[in-house]
Amino acid sequence: MARPPEFDRAAAVRAARGVFWARGFPGTSMKALEAATGLQPGSLYAAFGSKEGLFREALADYVQAVVAAAVRPGVAPREQIRRWFAAMVDAAVDDGGRGCLILHGAAELAHHDAESRAAVQEELGRLVGFFAACVAAARPELGAEAVADRAGLLVAALAGISAWSRA
């Protein structure tokens, strides 16, 4: 019926994720994304609609990757949080100055369109929710409020590492 796409969409998203992660949203030009993905602007816009659209997919891919690194069957909830922090520490030590794509994306897209802000806030909520679920699983006797408090504390600490490693 029709010609199938030639390029690997997942690979393109992964490449874009790397550029966004290293240089931030405003610091990344479409030219840089074309170079990283090896795609022409036409293909890029046909597939993702806009720079923001590509960023949203890259962000989702990032979350999926970090979650996958932390969440493994049979891993205790407390260990999952530890692994998340371990990934942040590795990023700070090895690729100095990348930080957390969710947290920086939230700041960088604060004055953009509502759709992008909602998307990044959703990922942010997912992050907090993940931590809350781990805390609740590790300490079943805690009330909902205490769980939310401690999850918030952990994410704030994560934000500290992220911001400090970028500065």
Place this chain on the structure above:
Amino acid sequence: MARPPEFDRAAAVRAARGVFWARGFPGTSMKALEAATGLQPGSLYAAFGSKEGLFREALADYVQAVVAAAVRPGVAPREQIRRWFAAMVDAAVDDGGRGCLILHGAAELAHHDAESRAAVQEELGRLVGFFAACVAAARPELGAEAVADRAGLLVAALAGISAWSRA
């Protein structure tokens, strides 16, 4: 001999500081700075040389203002640190999402000219140095390494508040 400038340079810097603080460096256009300062591009460039130059002065003004709020004659060193955090908390609660101009500037100018990077790193060093001096004064028995450790911890915590309030 010559016509004196009509505008108040300090007021212009203060106005620019507010815009940079609220919207970040890349999110702030020269048009916005012209509107905020009430100056034409010619005057702005004659006075500050470039957008980065204006940002550097705005950053210095920011540091001076926050230091002035914390450092008062007769205030104990520990209380000075407390006041710095109090200012950060006020900024997070009242003007939600501004964060610390030094920390965000360091991340936003990471891929700009060396001069700007050096300037922002210098302010960052001044911030860490201020904390270290306060810690050393509050706990004279501590060694230099312990002082540096604790100052670093405090700044990392500051970075956490800053990043989290922006997200």
Place this chain on the structure above:
DNA sequence: TCCATTCTTGAGTGTTCACTCAAGATAACC
């Protein structure tokens, strides 16, 4: 009063930005 110097003005510079679109290429279905 006149001159020298500097400031202000604002239209205009070239560049880069995100983004579009017509034309050609390619594949699946009949």
Place this chain on the structure above:
DNA sequence: GGTTATCTTGAGTGAACACTCAAGAATGGA
């Protein structure tokens, strides 16, 4: 093989960007 649908290509779009500069206005000293 013809048809149809979609993909790729890459030159090109207007807008926004940081920035400049010539001309006029204003001031202090001679």
